[in-house]
Each structure stands twice: as C-alpha cells, then as structure tokens.
Amino acid sequence: MPSTRVCFQRNWLRAVLLGLLAIGLAGCATVKVTGPSTAGHTYSPAFAQARDLASKESTLPADQRAANARAIDKLLAGLDDATLSADAAALPAGDPLYQYAGHALQRRGLPLPRPFDRGAWRFDAGNRPPAEGDGYRPPVKLAVLLPLSGSLAPAAAPVRDGFLTGYYGESRRRPEITFYDTAMVGAAAAYAKAVAEGNDFVVGPLGREEVSAVFRGAQGTVPMLALNRASVPPPAGNASFSLSPEDDGIAAAEYLRARKAVRVLVITGVDEGLHRAASALRDALAERGGTVVESLDMGGDAASLLARLQASVQKAGQVDAVFLATRASEARTIAPLLASAGLAGKPLVATSALASGTGKPAEDMVLDGIAYPTEPWTVRGVSGLPSAASVASQLKTARGPAARLFAFGYDAWLITAYLEKLALDPNGSVQGATGTLRLDPVGNILHTPTWSTFRGGMQVPLADAAAR
Structure with a gap:
C-alpha cells in the first residue's frame, strides 16, 4: 500500500506549511492536586x-x-x-x-483528587525519551491514517495541515511520521501495515465506521488516537478525539446547568447530525437533573411553524431555556418567532452550526443573543498558533468551515505529544485550538469549548464563558 513519508524536502509540504509563521506548542495549564482521602468521611x-x-x-x-x-x-x-x-x-x-x-x-471543570486508574496505558513503546518538564513526550515513530485520496480527501486535508502545523511548530524532538492513505485499502489494513512497519503510535482513522473496525481489532497491539467516536468504546490504553454533534449537545447541557436552566425546549433541524446533538442534550440533561420538556422539528412556513411552536410551549408549561439544534438558516427562521410564542428573555443556546451565518450583519442580526460553542482559536486566538485570519491567508485548508477541521488536526498533534500527561496527571490539560483538552476515564478526549454569540449581526465571544 502506498505511504507518504513526511520530510522537509517535499515540495508540497514546503508550499503548505513552511511559509507559516514560527509556531510553538500551546502550553499546558498549571494543575493543582488535592490531598489524600479523608478518613472517617460520611458520604452524602x-x-x-x-x-x-x-x-x-x-x-x-x-x-x-x-x-x-x-x-x-x-x-x-x-x-x-x-x-x-x-x-x-x-x-x-x-x-x-x-x-x-x-x-x-x-x-464541571473541577479538579480531580487523584488520577484515574490507567493501568493499561503504555508510554515506553519505542523507547521514548523521558517527558519534558511541561509533559511533552511524543512517540518515536508515528503513523497517521487519513483518506488522502477519494471522496473524503477534502475533509482530511485541513486535518492533515493542522496536524503538520503543530508538528513543524515544535522545536524539540519530533517523531518520524508516515501518512497512510486509508482510501486505498481501508483503515484496518492501513493500521495493520503501520504496526508491521514498527510505528509505536497511530493517529486516525477519521471515519466513524473505520474507527469502530480498527478498535475491534486493535487490542493488545499499537496504541492509537482515533479521530472520531466509535460504536464501541476505545480499547484500554487507546484514546478517541472528535468534534461530533454529540459534543455540542453535551456542552450545551453543561452551559445550561451552570445557569440553572433545567426545563429545556428543543427545536431540531433536518440534518441527522442535529438530531444526534439534540439526543445527546436530552441524555446529558437527564444525568444532570434536567429534562427536555418538549421537542419541535423544523418544517413548514413561518405561520405553521409559529402555530406549532405556540402549541409546544403551551404543552411544555414552564420553559427555562431553548436549545436550537438547527442550521444557521433555520435559526434565522425560528428566532423571530420565539418572542411571539412567549419565550422572550429565555436563554437561547445553539450548536456550533450557528457559526455558519451569512457574514452579512443585516441578515444575521436576528441571531443576536443566541449562545453557541466554538473554537477558541477562531474567536480569541490561542498561544503558540497564529491567528485564524493569518493562517487562512496562507492556507486554503484553514478558511471558512475548514478552519474547524484545521484546529481539530492541530489539537490531534497536541494530544499525541502530551497524551501521557493527560492520562497520568490527575488534572492534566492542554489549551488547544478547539478548547481545553482533557482525557476522561475511558479514553475519550474532552474538549471544553469557548462560547460566542451574535451582537449586531457580528459574531463575538461571550466575556463570561471563556473555556475553562
């Protein structure tokens, strides 16, 4: 199977990346560990x-x-x-x-009293040198599994370029990298080849079904950072990172919990991903003592939509907040109707899809006041990475909607380099381009986003909702 060996001499890589400004890795947050368990404690x-x-x-x-x-x-x-x-x-x-x-x-963004049990995690494969003072300890030989050709190549390109931006921005020891094209023979075969060629860590694959297939066969071999959630949990010692619709729903539930909004009306758009976000919000609210009091699907003209919205509000009774799992275009349709349905003044929260406004303030003013999760890099900037506007001026793979995938790829490199810290430090975190990155007990990377809103039709960060 063909592989792409990454080196400075590649002309395409020079054109893509070496023109960027000098980039340093984002720093890791200072951590604080509490004392030992309290003897004789009475549990609630x-x-x-x-x-x-x-x-x-x-x-x-x-x-x-x-x-x-x-x-x-x-x-x-x-x-x-x-x-x-x-x-x-x-x-x-x-x-x-x-x-x-x-x-x-x-x-909740609170400190852990001690680390999770990570007995299955291995960080000495490939005889890695010891970690740097900030926790930096990348692999020795790294494989990256992406669809570099075929229909998914346009989605993989910004992930690849973001990853390499972080990689080449690091001045310390870096692993040898080989890219494997999963579009050629499939992710499982690409993973097997990466293992056979002596790589001590694997990043990818990108597709949900690909990740599931590799997870089912990856136990006991080379550990990996999958770039999507799978239908099965990561095998012990492996990790998973994604920007899935479910993450938006979970983030919205946390946002609402912090504002004591427990009875939420949900309005859902037509996309399957938006339904997944709404379902994740429902589950996360239930875990946190809240509930979805009523759900409404988009559809029909404004008059019929208003009638159905009013009926939903009447049926729901008390409504503390509204969650818009919709496209930006659908949000522009529903937002003017909320006040007429008796929801004026209620907190309005949306998914990251709201960021795809028209770019015309006169048209996007209708979205004013709606909070939505987004990447710190695109609205605030992050340490060690040039501004989103600066990178976009040089790389087409960092422009428009692709900027989110570029940030995702950049953070995939950070996770790869700092995974030991995230796994073994009880409160280890990295400030990434997509948010504050942490590792949960089963191997899923958590990313706490920042929050933005529209003001005067312009996207602006929320001053009181910075990433923790």
Whole structure:
C-alpha cells in the first residue's frame, strides 16, 4: 500500500506549511492536586446510593450496565460541587465509583483528587525519551491514517495541515511520521501495515465506521488516537478525539446547568447530525437533573411553524431555556418567532452550526443573543498558533468551515505529544485550538469549548464563558 513519508524536502509540504509563521506548542495549564482521602468521611445519601450501584456493576448482565451507569450519573449530577468534590476525595483507591465521580468532576471543570486508574496505558513503546518538564513526550515513530485520496480527501486535508502545523511548530524532538492513505485499502489494513512497519503510535482513522473496525481489532497491539467516536468504546490504553454533534449537545447541557436552566425546549433541524446533538442534550440533561420538556422539528412556513411552536410551549408549561439544534438558516427562521410564542428573555443556546451565518450583519442580526460553542482559536486566538485570519491567508485548508477541521488536526498533534500527561496527571490539560483538552476515564478526549454569540449581526465571544 502506498505511504507518504513526511520530510522537509517535499515540495508540497514546503508550499503548505513552511511559509507559516514560527509556531510553538500551546502550553499546558498549571494543575493543582488535592490531598489524600479523608478518613472517617460520611458520604452524602445520593453519593452512597451511587456507590452501592457502582459496587454491583461487575455482577450485572451486559444489557443492564448502561442503565445502571445512567442511574449513577444522575445521582451524582444532583450533588453540588462542594459535596461531589469532598465525597470523591474520600473514596478509597480502587473504588469502582471513582471513575464516575471523577468524570462528573471533569465535566464541571473541577479538579480531580487523584488520577484515574490507567493501568493499561503504555508510554515506553519505542523507547521514548523521558517527558519534558511541561509533559511533552511524543512517540518515536508515528503513523497517521487519513483518506488522502477519494471522496473524503477534502475533509482530511485541513486535518492533515493542522496536524503538520503543530508538528513543524515544535522545536524539540519530533517523531518520524508516515501518512497512510486509508482510501486505498481501508483503515484496518492501513493500521495493520503501520504496526508491521514498527510505528509505536497511530493517529486516525477519521471515519466513524473505520474507527469502530480498527478498535475491534486493535487490542493488545499499537496504541492509537482515533479521530472520531466509535460504536464501541476505545480499547484500554487507546484514546478517541472528535468534534461530533454529540459534543455540542453535551456542552450545551453543561452551559445550561451552570445557569440553572433545567426545563429545556428543543427545536431540531433536518440534518441527522442535529438530531444526534439534540439526543445527546436530552441524555446529558437527564444525568444532570434536567429534562427536555418538549421537542419541535423544523418544517413548514413561518405561520405553521409559529402555530406549532405556540402549541409546544403551551404543552411544555414552564420553559427555562431553548436549545436550537438547527442550521444557521433555520435559526434565522425560528428566532423571530420565539418572542411571539412567549419565550422572550429565555436563554437561547445553539450548536456550533450557528457559526455558519451569512457574514452579512443585516441578515444575521436576528441571531443576536443566541449562545453557541466554538473554537477558541477562531474567536480569541490561542498561544503558540497564529491567528485564524493569518493562517487562512496562507492556507486554503484553514478558511471558512475548514478552519474547524484545521484546529481539530492541530489539537490531534497536541494530544499525541502530551497524551501521557493527560492520562497520568490527575488534572492534566492542554489549551488547544478547539478548547481545553482533557482525557476522561475511558479514553475519550474532552474538549471544553469557548462560547460566542451574535451582537449586531457580528459574531463575538461571550466575556463570561471563556473555556475553562
């Protein structure tokens, strides 16, 4: 199978990347670790109940474990920050509830009292040199699996260029990189070839089904950072990073929880991804003690849409906030109708799709006041990476909607270089282009986005919603 060996001599790479400004890696946040568990601690009733459920998890049939996990998450979601932190810190080492409690703390941006159990993680493959003082410890020989040809190549190009921008911006030791074209023989075969050629870490593949296929066969071999969520969890010692629609729904649930909005009306657009975001919001709200009181699908003219919206509001009763899982064009249709339906003054939250406005303030003014998650790089900038406008002026793969995938690729490099820190430091994080990056207990990379809104039809960051 063909592979692309990355080196400075490649003309295309010179044209794409070497013209960029000198780039340094984004720094890692300072961390703070709490003291040891408190002896004689009395757990809160909900936490004690969650602990009992967690202790029985290993004895449950497989088809009952998901429901048990949801029940645990819901109990923990009802605790205030101080109680959750104190109860989690008091858990003894090896307690099965700690993975759940630690994950709940991560979602709230709170510190972990101690690291997760990462016994299956290996960081000495390839005889890596010791980590630098800031946690930098990249692989020795790295494989990147992307569809470099075929129909998915346009989506892969900004991911590749963002990754290489971070890679070449690092002045310290860097791994040898080989790119493998998954469009040629498939992701599973590309992974097998990468393993056979002695790579000690793999980044990719990009497609959901590709990731699932590789995860099912990757156990016990070379660890990887998949660039999508799969239908199965990452095997122990592997990680997964994505900008999935579900992430938008989860981020919106956290945003609303912080504002004590527990009864949410959801309006959903026509895209399948938007329905996935709405479903993720529903599940995340339920875990955090909230609920979707009514759902409305877009469709029809403005008059019929208003009538259905009014009926939904009447049926829902109290509504604390509205979640718009819609395209920007659909949001421009529904936004003027909200006040007429009795929702004036309610917090309005959308997915990252809202960022695709028209670029014309006169038309986008209707979106004023709607909060939506976005990448810090595109609205605030991040340390070590030139501004989005500067990079876009030199690389077409960083312009318009592609900028999000470019930021995603850049962060994939950061995760690769700092994965040991993210895995073993209880509160290790990296300030990336897509947000603050952390690793959850099962190997999923969490990225806390920043939040923006429209003001006078212009996209502006929300001053009180910076990435944690």
